[in-house]
Each structure stands twice: as structure tokens, then as C-alpha cells.
Amino acid sequence: MINEKIICAGFGGQGVMLMGQTILYAGMVEGKEVSWLPSYGPEMRGGTANCSVIVSDRPIGSPVISNNATSAIIMNLPSLIKFEKDVISGGRLVINSSLIEKKSSRSDIKAYYIPANDIAVELGNSRVANTVLLGAYLKLTKILSDTSIMKALHKAFSGTKAHMLDINMAAYERGADLVG
């Protein structure tokens, strides 16, 4: 049974909110119970931003993830320091090693180091680093089907963002391949 509680965290502008919304949308398409809760407030402007996403087979009570995250996708160092302790024993950390030199200090969780910005730059746009991490995370957990994820990426990169679809698809594949 799936009951995945994910913290997505990074600097404002790295796309952690969109990353969380993509998981949210894919989960909804797949008929899972889902919720998305952003941090909001003055700390979002230039500081750290994060959102909590829950994908579950059971009805969701509180959308708040306090100290019971099953996974955390971490895009910058302050977020690693802030959220590493909130992952449950046996949980996962997906870390953007392009920007974070520090290793996880937890031995009871699995840490995956993904050079997301380096890969994004190779692909031609550093802004798709979030999707590289998303690819790695979804490949690792397999909580959602490829079809749902593709639908979510098409939704996320439609309208004025449609020109970003191809590069994000490529970023997603690269992230998935790294852990596959």
C-alpha cells in the first residue's frame, strides 16, 4: 500500500513547487488520494521554499508532513540541514549534489546524490534541474506509472511553458536513468 509523504525543498525559483505539483497531478490522474501544501510567507522571497506532497491509497487526514516524511527531494544546502531530520528511518533523500557538497549524516536512510544542475546544463538549461531530480525520485519509488507521469509533465509544461516540454522530458529521462 502506498502512503508516500514527500518534502520538496530548495531555493525560491528552483522549481520545487512545480515539482511537487507534478507529483500531485500524476497522483490524481492515477486515482490516488493526494494533497499539496506549500510553505508560504516572507521566507519564500529569495530564501528557502518547500512543499509537502502526500500520495496515498488511503484518505489523507492532515496534509502537513512534520517528522514523518518518507522521502525528501533536496535542492540546496539549507534545505538539507532543515529537512534531513524529518525523514523516517528507512526513508529516502534525493540530493542535488551539484549544489550540495555535504553528504547526509543519517545512516538509517538511503541517500541518492544526483548532479542535477550539471545534467540540466548539459541538456541546455539549468532550470530543468528540478525535473532531473523528479525523474530520479519517481524511478526510485515507482509510486506512479509512466503514463500518469507523462500526463503530468504535459500538463505542467503546456500553454506558455509548452516550449519547455521537450527539454523537461529529456531531463526526466536522464534523472530516471541515473538510478535505474
Add this chain to the structure above:
Amino acid sequence: MGKVLMKGNEAIGAAAIKAGCRFFFGYPITPQNELPEYMSRELPKNEGVFLQAESEVSAINMVYGAAASGARVMTSSSSPGIALKQEGITYIAAAELPCVIVNIVRGGPGLGGIQPAQSDYYQATRGGGNGDYKLLVYAPANLQELVDLTQDAFDAADYYRTPVMIVGDGMIGQMMEPIEFKEHISRFALSEKDWATTGTKGQREPNIINTLFLDPAKLEELNFRLQDKYKLIKSNEARYEAFNMENAQIVLVAYGTTSRIVKNVITDLKDQGINVGLIRPITLWPFPEKAFDNIPSTCKALMSVEMSFGQMIDDVKIASNGRLPVHFYGRSGGMIPSPDDIIEKVKEVIGGAK
């Protein structure tokens, strides 16, 4: 229609427009800004008017005017902004006009903070303004309920000719979860607003909207009429959810965001062999007193759980009328209670209740 994902604040706007709301007057304040932002974008496309007033006092008086002319109208704000609107709210209640007021509550008192809180319970249910008036107050706990109740709110406001308040908090306003906009059917038989100030066209006597009655007998007459209306609302509109009540050793009472946390508590404690029930008021006024008539005999105590230092607890005590001890757990200032802290308090209470 399929499900869509929206932030709670935007969902209120979408539901309001679907309900026929064509006028929105407001003044910005976090954490509800996505609602006026949505209305500023969408109302003009729907032959409506969005207007950012120069202050909350001004906004609520614009609501007063639009409501008097028979329009479906909404305003929204957050705690200190709602405090500023109280004068207008009591005028609207006294003038017996329909409108919908949204309070996305933040921590107080004073200017407070911007994180979720439930410390405006008294303000919403006891009347923040002067005089003997009441608001019908909805407190949705999820976004589906939020959009359904927003649409209901306009119907109820028109039917009873009374201001209706929707109370959420920063979490309800900011979060996203799937929503379905169902075909809305009014629960009320609504009639033409023949009292509205739409212009006589020389065909009828003017309709007068007024709240000043210097003759005490006339003013008492208005009060009698209002009290009759509130009696009717009290008997017809109280709503609640009772959850996991069977064999409950303790029943927690919580609304909105806090009720969601309590549901996690209930699941966790069930795994530990402890049965906990939940009464979740969906209307804060009228408070669902009937829910307390059906508490199982296994229950030894009640506990009000709030994001305040104890406001709804008064209603829990009134509704349970001394039948059971009433305990309390609350956090304030924008702090969200953790399931673990509530669990600890529950264990402390049922340990002592044996």
C-alpha cells in the same frame, strides 16, 4: 466533470463565480491574496466587477451597497482585516441583506502573523460587531467541501437574507487537492429580491434599506424578526460530521484544519487499540448541539482541539451540558498542533478518566 487541482483560495473564487457572484470588493492581506487575485482576473470575463477598495472598511460598505441592490456579492480578508469589517457586517445583518464574507484566519491577536490559526472563533460566532445579530458560519475541512459550501453560502444568504461567513485558515487557503465542480442545485426555494433597491421606474414605492431606528419599539420589532430568523437557521442549518464514534473512549471536537490532524490521531490510536471519536462542526454557528446527543456510553470525556487557546470549548460545554468532563488541547499564533502532542494529551486524559 473531471477533477481539477486548485489552491483553496482560488477554489473559493471559482465556486463563487459558479454560484452567480458577480461583485467582489476587498483589500489585500496574506494568506488569502490568491482569492482577490483570482477574482480580479476572472470576474471581468464573467460580466462581473472586481474592485480593490482603499481599505477593509470601504470594501465591506461596497458589499453593503451591492447586496442592497440585489447582487450576489463577496468579500474576503484575514483576521485583522475581518476585524476592520465588523462595523459593516453588523449593518448588513441589521439591514437583512445577503452576502458572503470569507475569513482565511491567521494568528492573532493584533496584526499577528500569517500562519494558520482558529483564534477568530469568538469573532465569527459571537458577533464581532454590535447588537444582537448572528452570522451563519461555515467551516470547511477540505477543498471539496470548501467549494460546495461556498455555493451553498450564496443560496443560504439569499434565502435567509443574512450575511454568511466562510471560515478557513492559511492551510485551507494555500493547499491543493482534487476538486470536482458538481452541478449545483440550491437547497432553497429562492424568490425574487423584491426588496432590492433596483430603481422604482416610477412604478412602485421606493424600497428603503436602513439600520437606524430611533423609535425603540420599531427597533425591537426588527430584533424580534431577526431572532425568529436565527431560530429558523438554528433548527435548519446546523451541520456536522461524526467520525469513528462507535465504542469511542473519548470524543474529540475539532473543525477545519484541526479536524484533519485529529483524523490522523484517530488512525494512529486505533493501531494502538484506543478508540477515539470525532465530532466535526461544519457550521460553527449554529453549533451542531444535536451531535452531542448521540455520544456512545463508552465515552468518558470530551476534548476540544483548536488552533487557539480555547474558544469553541465554550460551545462544547454548552452542547454537552455537564454530561461529560470537557478537556482542551490547543496551539496558537500560527503553530499547527502535531498528532503526537494530541495523542499524548488523549492518553493523559483517558488514563485519568478510568
